[in-house]
Amino acid sequence: MPNWTVASETGRLAEVLVCPPDHYRWLPTNAVARRSLGAGRQPGRAALAAQHAELCDALARAGATVHRLPPQPHLPYMAYTRDPVVVTHRGPVLCQLERPQRRGEYAHHLEWHQAQGSAMWRLSSAGTLEGGDVHILRPGLAVVGASGGRTDRAGAEQFAGWLRAEGWEVRIEPFDEHFLHLDLLFCMAAPGLAVACTEALPDDFLAWLRARAIRVLPTTYREAMALAGNILSLGAGRVVSARASARLNAALRAEGLEVLDPDLSLFAAGGGGPHCLTCPLRREEPDAG
Template sequence: MPEPAATSLPGPAWRVPSETGPLREVLLCPPDHYRWIPTNSIVRRTLAGDNQAPAAAHLKAQHAELVHAIGQGGAEVRLIAPEPHLPYMAYTRDSVVVTHRGPVLCQLERPQRRGEYAALIDFHAAHGSNLWRKSSAGTLEGGDIHIIRPGLAAIGASGGRTDRAGADQLAGWLREEGWEVRVEEFDEHFLHLDVLFCMAADGLAVACEEVLDPAFLGWLRAHGIRWIPVPYRAAMSLGCNILALGNGRVVSARESTDLNAALRAEGLEVLDPALSLFTAGGGGPHCLTCPLRRDA
């Protein structure tokens, strides 16, 4: 299925008050220049194995499945033009995260990805979308930022991607807005917090209990959030890396068969594009998408 054309028409003010409200607009980047680069433990394992480099046609086909799934869920897909020297631009989650007050420009840690910020600044400016805040302390990446519901957020700080200074700066901005924010430290082996935890629906998450701190799980429970457990091996294949669409729908990679069955058992409609070439590089549906607008 062909991907929709990018648009430069001014859009409405983009706001995301939660991870689970109905998704209305989302930003993706076509994988025209995507290739595996050794920037995380997941892709290093892929490169160390007997795996052929992904073919452009296969990447395009899998990405088109993701675009189609999101469209089935009722969201409008906007595209940012890929740049040849930035192969991981396809993972649009990390450079900018949109909050209840608008976009926050992040500060990426890996040199191979730092240049992504420029295109994102231009994209938001072209659409009349003013940046609410710009990360300037330490490092901050979108895969570590979870706007669980209005007034409640978790920010991962592994030190490998998002560090404590970057997490604390964003947490401070949100706390000034009256939010409760938990900064959760974890081992940098796991790249981003969304490798271990994502929201599936209001009050329901997926989580790797084997790795996450029991105190974090207790904090979730205290806030009325339950979770579907995802084993370590599945988490390292991006099993936790899902995208809630709202209205009882969720996008999860087709390869996550056990999790998808569990999500369906919860009454959710699971849209399951094949994404094996992207999960092998370290990112799934959550990483490949940057929500621009959700309903409260």
Template sequence: MTELPPRFRVASETGRLREVLLCPPDHYRWIPTNSIVRRTLAEGAQAPAPHHLAAQHGELVDALRQAGVTVHLIRPEPHLPYMAYTRDSVVVTHRGPVLCQLERPQRRGEYAPLLDWHGEQGSAFWRKSSVGTLEGGDIHIIRNGLAVIGASGGRTDEAGAAQFADWLRGEGWEVRVEPFDEHFLHLDVLFCMAAPGLAVACEDVLDPGFLAWLRVHGIRTIPVPYRDAMALGCNILAVGGDRVISARGSAGVNAALRAEGLEVLDPALSLFTQGGGGPHCLTCPLLRDD
């Protein structure tokens, strides 16, 4: 009997994005659970107003739709303020969704609405994380057969990364588990794919061995300074077709991406980047072209 393909599948970070899952920021607020938002609060920034959050999130939705992406919205839960960062709870692979295991107590409950939503969509989970911790912001499916998983020991630990890596290796993939300092929250604060063979990377921080590994696999990097990386400059979303979504505040990165011939869609997202997440964090790709 022929096995049916999964409802949702993603085999790269750069294939044409067809469907994506977002969560409206109805209950979003800054909570001091990462170094970025702690700095924001220490600098005396005012808590974001709900209508301003909704307006910025709406710009992201508009940018995705402009790129021809179907946007799905999951209902936000009042007790889960960071549910807006849909990247972390579930990561979709070439075999379908994988349920992650979030590290922060304030976020662990996100698994429940995601299980329900995928069930309603007829989207069966391929795997469920059951060892250590694993978060989607640390998982980068570079291209079909090649992936890197960040393991800071914080949001994703070595055990969680190893379990996910073993699942992909069992499929014949090459997977690198990359350690980094948990100060940087997730690997997507330091690194994201922009287009096939092109990434943005905080070269000042990332291990030279990782940068060399990327070059061996034919991936060039646009360098992003530490200060810009901590403002979520590396946190971009490739949507395929030589288009990328990057926050409007990332002026230097956006100029460099445009110099590479990419079209940059740049919604204003400062209220989310100040909380520790940009376009990559705010989106869970569900379906990309192979």
């Protein structure tokens, strides 16, 4: 049985799950995708495959084992593997997706985990819960976004309760569903360093982060809606950030981080970036060797 656990968003990424975009297309399920669809076009299959391959190459170059979930033709947003399952310090949690177009994804994630011998630690059963709203800041500290549009209060409280029973501090952060998931507004970059849309996040949340020694690199509303802040920490001083996020990437490099910057513009136009496109299965914390 694999030992798949994640105790923070910034531990060294050792194993990760992606899904090839064989059937990916933009769906009118979020503000970003609706804007893209307004132009009357869809992304090409070859271009999507090339961009996804860039992402997978970056993950592999950073030393992560890349697992692939078989795509299904009736579930075009399976490429965003972040949402159906969240891996915690105790193992995977099966989420409950809100959008009808995505609800069937749970079955294929569950089957895949079962085939690998991976057991779910918990199953979401109250309200809705989506992985893009769950942020494990460091061991013992997490925040769960609850817009009501994807993760609702009941789903967030159930998940938070499981972690609190383990002695964790968990904040539930309300935000406007216009922003899809919390990871459009906030992502960890490195231990003690986050990227956050300070124009949209409330002052009390930013103060809460400061009180817990988490600094913020700010993004603007425009950058957030272009998925600039939707980054993936690889641990060990590395981060994946989309090539189009030039200003943010310069700021990350100024912090001493190595930035791997694949072109993910077609996925960003559908409402997702490197954080959305990956489900970390195992991370190694520094003190774990």
